Amino acid sequence: MIQANRSFWESELYDRTFDLIIVGAGLTGQSTAYFYKKNNPNASVMVIDRGFFPIGASTRNAGFACFGSVTEHMADMKIEEESKIIDRIRRRFHGLKLLRSTLGDENIGYREPGAFEIFTDQKVYEKALDHLDTCNRWLKEAAGVEEVYQATEHNGFPSISIKYEGCLHPGKMMRTLYEKNLKLGVEFRWQSQVEKIDKNNAYVLLENGIELRSNKLIVATNSFTAKLLQDVDIKPGRGFVFVTKPIENLRWKGTYHFYAGYYYFRGVVGNRFLLGGARSLDIDVETTNEFGKNDKIKNHLLSFANEVLELSDGWEIETEWSGIMGFTSTKSPILKMISDNTAVVAGLSGMGVALGMQLGKEASVIVDS
Ligand SMILES: Cc1cc2nc3c(=O)[nH]c(=O)nc-3n(C[C@H](O)[C@H](O)[C@H](O)COP(=O)(O)OP(=O)(O)OC[C@H]3O[C@@H](n4cnc5c(N)ncnc54)[C@H](O)[C@@H]3O)c2cc1C
Incomplete structure (x- = not known):
């Protein structure tokens, strides 16, 4: 100095x-x-x-303009009472509206390409479907919107579609x-x-x-x-994300959630694909304020991309990074x-x-x- x-x-x-x-x-x-x-x-x-x-x-985030998937809300039910969850949905929903109206959709690269939570386990899917009515009621109460979550199929996976969710360029x-x-x-x-x-x-x-x-x-x-x-x-929580080089015939162009919101993926401009999360795999190591990469998590996400999402052969990572979230109890x-x-x-x-x-x-x- x-x-x-x-x-x-x-x-x-x-x-x-x-x-x-x-x-x-x-x-x-x-x-x-x-x-x-x-x-x-x-x-x-x-x-x-x-x-x-x-x-x-x-x-350094993934740019999801979202207010929660069904399994994320179900996980929240284990740690907080209903009124708190509804209040948070209200804040998220209106927070996004405020963000968009203050900054302008075009300026922040906002788009709504269609959102889904996908499932690989039929039992987990059925459990989530049991909670559809509750989650739809919460959205109605919090934001006045109807039938936000609906059972469907997407890219061959049992899924729940999510209305009004979008993504942006952070x-x-x-x-x-x-x-x-x-x-x-x-x-x-x-x-x-x-x-x-x-x-x-x-x-x-x-x-x-x-x-x-x-x-x-x-x-x-x-x-x-x-x-x-x-x-x-x-407490800190590190999150890992990567974006691929352009992938021909990419079939994951919307915004997607998996496993209580711990995994998230979406299409990015120019036929690129973003995948992140899986912190749950090594939660103690990821409770850190240090930026960096955890090979266990990265390798797991690579397998997830290949074996579950079945990205086309030969896809490559263009950029990878980490960011640090802050968690209350x-x-x-x-x-x-x-x-x-x-x-x-x-x-x-x-x-x-x-x-x-x-x-x-x-x-x-x-x-x-
Ligand atoms: C990998 C990842 C993916 C995510 N994906 C999403 C998503 O898709 N959708 C979503 O809604 N949220 C997502 N999030 C969460 C979201 O990004 C954060 O909740 C949000 O950005 C928090 O904003 P903030 O301003 O409170 O904190 P931060 O953005 O962390 O800002 C804190 C600032 O404080 C500064 N600072 C810290 N200490 C000091 C100091 N001592 N002196 C001076 N400056 C200091 C830092 O440099 C930093 O700029 C994600 C987060 C991560 C890490």
Whole structure:
């Protein structure tokens, strides 16, 4: 780091108290900034991120604009009561609407090519069908939409079709939001790792020794929150994804789920195919904040692509990567004030494309209430 005393002019520019500082420039943090600045045009708002661009989950996810498959809801029933599940579906459904109306479908590469949950085990399928009515009732209650889940067959698999689910380009989503924030006058500090937070004084200390003060502070660091706030219970979960080179006659062009949402795959522009997930195979190793690849999971996904989905011979991976999700002990994210002037919003698990903007909007309000 460059060592130099501040000039008189620099001090006047930088030694100021911001109205709001947000730590974390993922979808949640940037959405918080966007709605706060929209509602408070004269407020000084600063977003700080450790990365050259956001580096967590928002630019590294699979781009499903989804609100849950039937087996995902069934798994949720084991850990949470019905009212919480319905509330989360409501937030996801409306969160997607908010995201699309705020950023514009074209800007984020949104499309609805048809969504299915597929099954390889007849018994599991039948159990899921027993829950169709319940899940359809939840969607009706949460979002006012009818017959969302329907039994069908797809590509030779017993399946459940899912109405209103789509997909998008996460990079375009984040770029559009960033541009909107710049237009509003939100300030950004990239490559600035926050080392310490004083929640009572809304003050942050950066790794390079610089201190920043604000009237209000929002911590939107998702899985990395526990490093800054030890009493917030968020566990990391790494997710692995790959995209293939173009595949001729690709028959998986829609969006697909398998096994309680743990496996997800979809068509990507240019006849490419995306496959990710299977964290459930090595959950302890994948409970990590470190990016990287787990060969056991990668090899398993390769077999899944070849033996279950039967991709055409000779297909190849074009790009592979990992991202880090943040999990609470239930599936409900955390959004709360942790002092008079500091809020935390984190733990969006594998649902943040749908939840991130909605939660960011809510965070922009509770911090002033
Ligand atoms: C592989 C994968 C696939 C996924 N697929 C989907 C999907 O298809 N659909 C869906 O809805 N959701 C999906 N998700 C989940 C979704 O991407 C996340 O829930 C969402 O992006 C969370 O957004 P966020 O802004 O809360 O967190 P993040 O995007 O993780 O942002 C947190 C930010 O905080 C910054 N930060 C952390 N610590 C510090 C620090 N000390 N100082 C400064 N900055 C810091 C990080 O650099 C990061 O930019 C997936 C996630 C992964 C990993």
